[in-house]
Amino acid sequence: MTPFKKLCKTACGLLLAVGSIHAEIAVLKNFTLIDGTGRPAAANSAMIIDNGRITWVGPVKDLKDPGSAETVDLSGKFVMPGLISLHVHLGNAVGLVQDPKNYTRESVEHDLKVYASYGVTTVLSLGLDKDLIFGIRDAQRAGRPVEARVFTAGLGIIYKGGFGGADGVPSPEVATVADVEPAVAALANKKVDFIKFWSDDNYGARKRMPYDIQKAIIDSAHKHGLPAIAHIFYLDDAQHMADYGIDGLAHSVRDKPVNTALIDSMKKHGTWMAAATLSREEALFSYTKTPAFASDPFFTKGVSPDVIQAFSNPEYQKAQRLNPNIAKFPVALDIGEKNLKALADGGVRYGMGTDTGVPGRFAGFFEHEELALMVKAGLTPAQVITASTKSGAEFLKAKDLGTLEPSKWADLIVLTQNPLSNIRNTRMIEAVYIAGKKVR
Numbered sequence: 001m002t003p004f005k006k007l008c009k010t011a012c013g014l015l016l017a018v019g020s021i022h023a024e025i026a027v028l029k030n031f032t033l034i035d036g037t038g039r040p041a042a043a044n045s046a047m048i049i050d051n052g053r054i055t056w057v058g059p060v061k062d063l064k065d066p067g068s069a070e071t072v073d074l075s076g077k078f079v080m081p082g083l084i085s086l087h088v089h090l091g092n093a094v095g096l097v098q099d100p101k102n103y104t105r106e107s108v109e110h111d112l113k114v115y116a117s118y119g120v121t122t123v124l125s126l127g128l129d130k131d132l133i134f135g136i137r138d139a140q141r142a143g144r145p146v147e148a149r150v151f152t153a154g155l156g157i158i159y160k161g162g163f164g165g166a167d168g169v170p171s172p173e174v175a176t177v178a179d180v181e182p183a184v185a186a187l188a189n190k191k192v193d194f195i196k197f198w199s200d201d202n203y204g205a206r207k208r209m210p211y212d213i214q215k216a217i218i219d220s221a222h223k224h225g226l227p228a229i230a231h232i233f234y235l236d237d238a239q240h241m242a243d244y245g246i247d248g249l250a251h252s253v254r255d256k257p258v259n260t261a262l263i264d265s266m267k268k269h270g271t272w273m274a275a276a277t278l279s280r281e282e283a284l285f286s287y288t289k290t291p292a293f294a295s296d297p298f299f300t301k302g303v304s305p306d307v308i309q310a311f312s313n314p315e316y317q318k319a320q321r322l323n324p325n326i327a328k329f330p331v332a333l334d335i336g337e338k339n340l341k342a343l344a345d346g347g348v349r350y351g352m353g354t355d356t357g358v359p360g361r362f363a364g365f366f367e368h369e370e371l372a373l374m375v376k377a378g379l380t381p382a383q384v385i386t387a388s389t390k391s392g393a394e395f396l397k398a399k400d401l402g403t404l405e406p407s408k409w410a411d412l413i414v415l416t417q418n419p420l421s422n423i424r425n426t427r428m429i430e431a432v433y434i435a436g437k438k439v440r
Contacts, residue, residue, distance in 0.1 A: 025050050025066050026436060031074035033057065034420065036081040036389035036403040038382065041420060045079070049410040052144045052435035057404060077430060078418050080385060081404050082121025082411040084392030085367050087250050087275040087353030090125045090133070090150070092166060095307040096316075096359040100168040103130050111363050112136075112147035114302050116439050118364025119413040119432050122149040122392065122401055124274075124353070126196045126229065126250055127156030128169050134190060144435035149411075151396055153196035153229070154187050157217060159209035164198025164231060180216040188224035193396075195221035196250070198231040199241075203325050208237075215244045229274055233332075235262065242266045248274035248395065250353070252336035254281070263346035272395055275353025276340040278373035279366045281333035287311050287360060288321045298427045299365045311360070337377035344379060351395050352388040371423050381423040410436040 026049045033045035035057070046063040048056040056063075091108035092098050115123055125133065133152045140149055155171040157180075158164040165171035172183035184195055197217050201208035214230070218241065221228035227247035232238050235253045242249075242265040252273065253262075265271070290312045293299045300308065310316060320326070344350055352374065354366045367388075374384045393402025400409050412433050417425040432440040 024052075024436070025069040027063070027066065027069045027071045028074055028079065029060050029063060029071065031077045031079045031414070032418070033404065034078060034080040034385060035405060036386060037405070038386045038390070041078075041418075047079070047404065047410070049433075049436040052410055052437065053400075054404060054406050054408050054410050056406060074414060076416075078415040078425075079404065080413050080415065080419065080426075081389040081402060082413055082432065082434065083119050083367055083371075083388045083426075084122040084124075084351065084396070084402060085115070085120050085275075085353050085356070085370075085388075086124045086248075086351040086392055086395060087126050087277055087355050088115070088123045088363065089128050089355070089357035090123075091357075092128055092169070093357055093359050095304065096310050098166060098359050100128075100130075100166065103128075103132075105132055105136065108133065108136060109147060111357060112145075112150060113439075114363045115148035115367075116146075116432060116434060117302065118367060119426065119429050119440075120148055120364055120367050121411040121413075121432070121434050122151070122396070122398070124151045124153075124194070124396065125357075126153050126194070126231075126355075127164070127171065127198075128166055129154050131190065137193075144437065146434060146437055146439050149401070149434070151193040151398075153194040154190055154192040156196040156198065157183050157187070158198050159207060159213060161207040162198060162209050163200045163202040163206040174213055174217075177212055177216045180213060181220050184217060184220035184224060184226075188221075188226055192226065194247075195224075195226050195228045196230070197228070199237050200231055200233045203328065208234075211240050214241055218244045218246050235259070238262055239265065242269055242271045245269045246271055248272040250275055250277070251280070251355070252276035252278070253339050254332040254336045256335065258339045258342050260346075263343060263348060266343070266348045267346070271348070273340065273343050273348055273350040274395055275351055275355075276336055276374070276377075277353055277355045277370070278333060278336055278340070278377065279369040280355040280361060281329060281336055282369065282373065283361045283366070284323075284329040284332075285320070285326060288317055288326065290317070293365070293369075298368070299362070302364055303362060337373065340374065341378040344383065349391065349395070350387055351392040352384070368424075368427050371426055375423045381420050384423055385419060385426075409434075 029046035091103040160175040199209040229248040414431040419425040
């Protein structure tokens with residue numbers, strides 16, 4: 001082939017590639033738009049998506065046909081942004097068994113696809129992630145994923161002798177302040193999105209992370225230009241961490257009511273209640289008997305029958321009832337609900353997350369349980385939707401996600417019923433799009 005012909009072939013290939021990119025235009029129309037910003041729902045809306053991004057959104061009457069576009073009539077439907085879950089774990093749990101041997105590229109991507117099928121289009125994985133997660137994340141960001149987008153804290157950091165991590169997972173352990181900087185630096189060198197650490201003692205069964213180590217982790221994370229987020233349980237820990245300038249709390253305070261001092265400190269330092277994880281607390285006592293959702297088609301579509309059979313087994317349920325802390329779990333849930341409402345009313349920023357991906361806390365389904373529990377706690381459906389979309393993206397500093405506005409990625413859910421009138425209508429999913437591609 002002559003150099004001229006080679007040049008022509010290359011140029012033609014580029015033109016075809018460019019043409020194919022710009023030919024991928026889709027028009028969605030005749031739906032009610034819930035854009036995630038908190039603005040009122042807009043009936044008779046339309047949207048133009050080009051190469052995965054929203055290029056125009058507005059009233060159908062103002063729609064200008066872009067030509068050569070796939071047009072989808074969504075009459076009677078509701079369109080909202082994909083959900084953003086700010087606390088999950090990936091790849092380690094298969095059914096009711098958690099084992100680091102399960103953590104493979106296939107298992108991680110399986111979980112990301114399950115989240116996507118439930119309309120959860122972005123997740124923050126807070127610990128237990130081996131290094132293969134970075135390749136998955138980076139490939140997503142370089143292209144257009146067809147699974148939930150992932151942000152990661154890598155393995156996370158645990159206090160030696162304390163609660164956190166998982167058996168067999170080599171999460172960095174710190175015993176002294178001197179151990180902190182090397183542990184944080186190692187994670188920063190892997191380009192984690194967050195520094196996550198556990199401070200809890202699991203109802204006194206393990207050691208509790210000292211305050212000087214908590215502060216050192218937060219300071220070191222910020223030195224490396226990374227936000228810090230922590231697993232907490234106690235009000236005292238939350239207060240100290242907020243005073244130290246932590247960026248987010250990965251659970252609600254669950255030992256006692258929050259107070260004005262904590263609320264004021266969280267607002268002063270920009271500390272988020274990133275995820276109250278109310279569904280986590282509910283799950284801790286849900287399997288003392290067969291839960292009602294065991295026969296819910298919205299649940300069963302994402303879980304194998306043998307898993308349902310396993311947690312419906314009387315022996316399994318008996319073992320759950322014998323947990324020495326079983327009576328404490330409903331109390332912690334009640335306190336957590338009240339504290340979420342108090343923080344929200346007090347002006348603290350908050351998102352949505354679940355701590356799913358651990359046995360008994362099922363990916364995708366529990367995100368919708370979380371929405372219902374947030375409403376039960378006293379928030380409105382509109383507040384919960386904004387927390388689970390726009391606010392989640394703001395916490396992640398993901399400017400291309402979270403709302404359905406021009407220039408944003410077209411990550412969205414098509415619903416058959418209005419979630420603003422009943423939050424359980426987020427389960428009425430007809431379709432899910434990620435980067436403009438229909439994934440369900």
